[in-house]
Amino acid sequence: MKSLFDIREHFENLRQLLLWTLLVIPVGILSGSASALFLWSLDRSTELRWQYEWLLFLLPVAGVGMAYLDQWIGKSAKGGNNLILDRIHEPGGGVPTRMAPLVLFGTLVTHLFGGSAGREGTAVQMGGSLASAYGRLCKFGAENTRILLMAGVAAGFGSVFGTPLTGAIFAMEVLVIGRMQYGALIPVMVASLVGDYTCSAWGVHHATYHISISDPEHLRALLDIPLLGKVALAAVAFGLASKVFAELTHGLQIGFGKISPHAPVRVAMGAAVVIGLVYLLGTRDYIGLGVRSSHEGAVTLLSAFEAGGADVWSWWWKLLFTAVTLSVGFKGGEVTPLFFIGATLGNTLAVLLGAPVDLMAGVGLVAVFAGATNTPLACTIMGIELFGSHYGIYFAVGSFIAYYCSGHSGIYSAQRLGVPKNSSSKLPPDLPLRDVKTLQNASSRKAKSRDRK
Known part of the structure; x- marks a missing residue:
């Protein structure tokens, strides 16, 4: 009869936990530092736009310059968040290192000249790009690279908003709609916590929101x-x-x-x-x-x-x-x-x-x-x-x-559909969100064609 306590199994679990923890700490430090630099630069860009309101009129010029830069050296890096999600689903291709400086520069240009945008995409892309570069440098395997990319997403998100727990859950939940895999829970949690701590250690502060219900x-x-x-x-x-x-x-x-x-x-x-x-x-x-x-x-x-x-x-x-x-x-x-x-x-x-x-x-x-x-x-x-x-x-x-x-829609077209939001949806499993609309439109056209006949 097998013992209830398999020492070798527990030892292997602890060894893997320690390995993953050590593996993702540099990802958290890199992502947190990148977020700190980004948030500081973003504040300076915003203050400059407030001081020189005429910068808004240069938004078309700045946009055209950024578009040519993207065409020149962007290439696959233009995939943004969706590229990172695709690489997590199908590891092997990696995320180009140039994505980090390009998205940082591009986002600062957007805000300096008056575009309406946020900061999460920038932090997530920098985190994923730096994590991928670190994985290539250390020659980690495909599965470890997948975990590193998830850790980069978690560290980038958690550090840019000051919400490390959310960053970890987000990195796992955003991959597949309706289904979460907990295998990477510890490494993404460690990376998000380290990223948030690193960002704060650089002296960066986050916006504070208050709900003041009396009791x-x-x-x-x-x-x-x-x-x-x-x-x-x-x-x-x-x-x-x-x-x-x-x-x-x-x-x-x-x-x-x-x-x-x-x-x-x-x-x-x-x-x-x-x-x-x-x-x-x-x-x-x-x-x-x-x-x-x-x-x-x-x-x-x-x-x-x-x-x-x-x-x-x-x-x-x-x-x-x-x-x-x-x-x-x-x-x-x-x-x-x-x-x-x-x-x-x-x-x-x-x-x-x-x-x-x-x-x-x-x-x-x-x-x-x-x-x-x-x-x-x-x-x-x-x-x-x-x-x-x-x-x-x-x-x-x-x-x-x-x-x-919100239905089967979303801002990340590379998200996979794990569990449809309603039981009547006859959609195949693990279908990328970008293909859901195409499939639904095709089904609608077939239904209309049958009705006419």
Whole structure:
């Protein structure tokens, strides 16, 4: 009879755990340092744009220069986050080292001259690129390289937002919709923690958000069912906003591509649209990162947590500005704009539903992100890391309902579909999200053809 305690098995588990821990610590240090450099540079770029407002008029010129640089040396690095996800699913090709400096430079250019973008994509791509370079240098095998790439994603995400637990969960959850593999849990957790600690050790500070309900302990002890119902109702809107953002961004990318096959022309057209929108609305609140502003009374991510801190359509304008900016090829992430969209939409819905503005803004912040990235668990954890565990149930309800209501869409086309969101979906397993729409359109055409017959 086999012993209940197999010493060799436990020893092998501990050996592998120690190996992975030592393996990913350099990834965390590299990614955290890169995030610190990026966040510091991003603040300087934003302050320069505030000081010299005429820089906005150079956005087309900057975009054209960036497009030519991409064509010259970008090559496969232009794949961005989707390239990293593809390499995790099918290790072997690796991620080019040039991705890190290119995405760093490109994102700073976007923010300096007034494009609307975020920072998550930059941090994740730098983390993945540096992790891949480290793996090639040390000649690690394909499976270890896969873990290194996941660790780079976790460290980049966790360090750029100051949410290490979220970074680890996100790196595992984002790969396959509806299914998580826990085999890499320890290394991605270690990498995310090291990355966040390293970023903080460089003296970089993250934005702080507050929900100021008077008695959060009482709120958690005696669950407010009517408030939970309002959160659930708002979550439907958050999910639909996520879907609109993802579909509009992809649609504009196709539309601009049909207008011109040349990347420099497309980016110049998109920049002109952004400048036109700024002067059509008479405000610069929706360009740049959007977390804070140099103008008193501006709509920002932070102001969305206050009554009157957002206009009714602030969420839509940020959505449009960001979709145009990213669809034509400007560099940057989607997540911080998604935070802005969710928080300002939550601000508007709070007034309509008679709910606390700050709580609804916080739920919107994580829920729109959950719907757009198909990562409801990571977003629930993010809500807890950013705002505290008192509101955990509201973040969970908001994130999971938004996830279901966003349908089979998302900002990462390389995500695989593990478990369909509804049982009637006859979609093959592990289908990349980029192919889901194609398959659905083909099925719809066949159905219409049968109906005509």
